[in-house]
Amino acid sequence: MKVRIFVYPGSFDPITNGHLDIIKRASELCDKLIVAVLVNNSKKPVFSLEERVELIECAVEGIDNVEVESFTGLLIDFMKKKNATVIVKGLRAVSDFEYELQMALLNKKLDHNVETLFMMTNINYSFLSSSSVRELAKHNGNIDGLVPDCIIDKVLKRLRSN
Template identity: 50%
Template structure:
């Protein structure tokens, strides 16, 4: 059985990697499909994201990497996959993902969505959070694969965040 795990993966996190590894244990083949979304301004190019994922998933023999720029369900049909694999971190994810699963099922009733609960240690983790921490110089080594942590550090040391520091104000003196 073929499963597609779609996402932007900008960047891939250890939470994503957890879902990928567990998906590879459940399905004969897993395709990690990196979305090309013209409405978003990603930190890393699609090719960089593919390379990041490739570097940290070399140990998975039944994994394939690809990109797509269509509806997820259309891509899944094109790849003749039977399953859309999705990770759930919290109840808020479930509401959105359930809506998407029903929508995808209405478009293609032969494709099932399978949800995997993210492991506890990654339940708070998102790519947006990782980028925010890295942007302000925090360590993300415990949140992303090593190769990604290095790339994030390089990215943000080249272009440090613009932080407005207000000019010092003169101390107020009491008047008589």
């Protein structure tokens, strides 16, 4: 029997409850879900790669079929290395879809065996992004309910100290 391995890639700087909602729902559709934290050279993350992996590991504790890994380079190469067949992408709005569609088509061209699964965000998180969490935290806003409880203190400490 073939193991269904999905990959949910992103920068997760930091992980939000919107991300966590997609992780929980996607994990129910596969045998193994790899949350793949990427190095994006066009972004200057607040949290190091190692810190982002640790924050996600805290958030997904207890979801048995979820693993967290980091990667550099092309997602399609990471997919091949992990024998994964499905890329999971969360969508909040039409603006997300346009970019993600282009990426899905490019990935399909690079490897016709890889599919992209678009998952609509839960309406409760449709406004939520890592950048909005960072901005709120930096300016003493309340981030309760926006990020997993286990990382709130770490996020606030980092962003309020900068």
